[in-house]
Every structure is written in structure tokens, then in C-alpha cells.
Amino acid sequence: MFPLASALRAATAVALLGGSALAGAAAATADPNTGNSTDIDTLTATLSKGYSLDNCQPAPLSGPVLAELDCGQSPDPNGPAAGVYQLFDNGTDLAAAFTSGIHGVSLSPCGDNGESPGTWRQGSYGQNAGQVACGTYKDAAVITWTTDAKNVLSHVRASNTDVNALYQWWRTNG
Structure with a gap:
């Protein structure tokens, strides 16, 4: 099974089941299967607007992933139906992930960003921040991106196939 498929399946399960509420203001506690609390806290700091430990939960780890948070529906009505955020130890593992x-995503342009996959920029000088890919997977719009400086891989999934609407949400909140 491809990582995106399993990640989105896990995120969908969280969204459908409502997830489990964790204290968002407290430091994360982790069991050995979900990583250490420092890595979970590091990953929590990178979540898209609207996501926190109130609507995201640590997930079992596989491969080189140091921490993973599976998130349900964004509190923003225009936001994604689910999200998955993963922390890696290094850029090589991040790029491979x-x-x-x-793989398996029907790629399409990311709004005015052009080709997909491509790069995305951040800051007033438009510095390269990572890679981004947009498209559809199993009848849902998806955006996958890296935040290279933090070794974070993020996926968000819409409840429909409107890639442009999800991309516009991501540009504002991602």
C-alpha cells in the first residue's frame, strides 16, 4: 500500500470517528508506538491553522517517521476533511516520503503555482520552502507538501474533488 493511501485512510477514519480529544494546551504525551513527546510537540507546532492536539492525535509510527499526527475535519468550513502530518529526521527521508x-495521485496544477509537483515559496523574499503536489486521489482533492527546514511532510484531503478550493485554503492556512 502506498504511504498516501494509508495516511489518508487513517485520517479518514479519524475524521469519521471524530478522533479522540487530547488536551491541546498541555504538552503531548506519547506511548512508544507513537514517538516521543518532544517530536510530537515539534510536529504540533507545524500544523495548519485550525489544527491542534484538540483535533489531531498521535498515530502509530512506521519506517523513518519520528512522529505522526492524524487530524480530522478542519474547524474551518472551507478547510480539509482530514490531514496527516509527519516529522522526519532528515531531508533524504523527507524527500523519499x-x-x-x-504515487497514485492524479496530479493537477496547484492554482497559480503551476506544475505539480513543484516548489512552494515562503517569506518576503520568496525563499524556496519545499515541494508541493496537488491532485485527486480516490475521488478527493489532496495536497501534499514538505516544509524542508523542519523535515515535515503534510497531506490534506478535501471531501470533494475541488483541487483549486483546497489549494486556496492551503495558501491561506497551510
């Missing part, structure tokens, strides 16, 4: 994660 990105490439593997978009």
Missing part, C-alpha cells in the same frame, strides 16, 4: 506519498 514525498515522492512515495504522491
